[in-house]
Amino acid sequence: MIPRGRVVVALVALTVVVLGVDVSRPAVTAPLREAAATVVGPVQRALSADPAPEVTRLTQERDALRRELQETRAQVHDGRGLTDLLRSPPARGRSLVPARVVASSAVGTPERMRRVTIDVGSRDGVTTDLTVICVDGLVGRVVSVAPWTSDVLVLGGRDVTVGVRVGKHRTLGWVSSHPVPGLPPRGPRDLTLTLVQPGSTRVGDRVTTLGSVGGRPFVAGVPVGTVTSVDPAHGQLGQTAVVRPAVDPSTLDVVGVVVSSPRETPRPAVTGAAS
Template sequence: MRDTRESRLLLVLLIAIAFALITVDIRGGEDSPVDGARQAAATVFGPIEDGVSAAVDPVGNAVSAIRDSGERHDRIAELEKENAALKAKLGSDDRNRSRLAQLDKMLKIAGSGQYGIKGAEVIAIGAAQGFSWTITIDAGANDGLKRDMTVLNGDGLVGRVTTVGPNTATVLLASDPDFTVGTRMEGNDELGFASGQGDGPLRVELLNGKAQIKKGDRLVTFGSQADKPFVPGVPVGVVNRVDPSGGDLTRTLYVTPYVSFTKLDIVGVVVEAPKEDPRDTVLPAKPKPTPTPTVTVTVTPSAQAPVDGQYPQEEQ
């Protein structure tokens, strides 16, 4: 349509009518006189809107899927983070359970021997004081520790305290070549002196060269005067080899220590000695021997075997 004076007047008239209808519709509310026309328009244009909606929905669904995918990705990342935290916590719990088991085992030894102990954690290893086999523990003079106190764990003798600071102490391990402790054999009470050999077995010199010793025999600490540096009865190890005496005044034994010196974590320092020598009561229970299986042999009599000393007669 061309832009003429008549066309402009028509446009203004249509706009005025539209505003009038909008005003009437708003004021009429649900009783609006144009409600019927609106419903008719919905009837006409509804299917078209549905078609447009159906055409547009896949796009909307795709956008929603992308948004949900991002949310799912964030949730997966959050779950993975939580899972990693749980695994870390589980690992920590496993370690704590292991340490609690070590502590429980050590307390049982302390109870059996009536040792008053101060628990400590190994915080360093090495040659801080020039020794080859030492550890540093997180307890010191402020905890009542002094030089030449016995150190043990849930397995047996660990060593002795050599240097004490306010909050830490150095322990010389029983595996050190400079370490020596008096020992007593279980059962026959034969005395000797055990020395460390690094990562090898302990070397024990028995005072009695004719002592009857065999593989599997066990040793404990003999104890020292005034219980320093060693209290009596602490498990030392098991004999794994006995050298021939050869007429010597002493006899050499090689002993596998109860303690694994490369896996130390929780230890106890004996700050109060037992009132009485616990003797062999602190040693672990001996393993029960495996019973030998009994073999039963069943003999089935042969057809030709004699019955009551008589052989069956042959048929004629």
């Protein structure tokens, strides 16, 4: 076995000889240098290359994929929302312009003044005084229209009074957010129901829209809310009660604007028959 010391001395001596030959006769060691450069050069370039452009490219690709994923998720969400809306009782048999809520009144705005903005407008066939619904029932009515957006005054707004039918007997009445003198105070979202024909209501009665002439501003049969308490009689012209709206404006997403067509065919006359 060759001693380690001799090996080291031999390697040092060989290195000195190679360096001496390289200095005195570079042509002799040129092939060796070229071979080393061929092997080591690519590694050196890879190690010394600036990584910034590659990192930037990969970052841009990652961000683009993230945006595509978010858009796909939004489309899936909107598709599910629209499917649920079209299958809901409020939408049954109605022609709708689907829309998304894209803005709402600022935080702190009184419930009685709340509006939402939807992403459809005059270019989509929307006009003022059309009914807006969602899966749960009545949202409100369109009050202003731009080419691509519309503002909706939600149920409970100070200018929204809705004719309704109440309970299984379909008693006529109306609901409004206006306070009635002498009645107990209402909650922030609660409405006051006033019956306008003889009859009574009870807790749990379902309240639906009566409907307007030509379906503007409200079509008939849309859920408005549920009676949660009945006021004691204090000489009112009609019984009053508290109604909790079916729709919470703070949770609105996908909605539908009901497109009403005026009746063009005359209603035929009928003849009664004595029993």
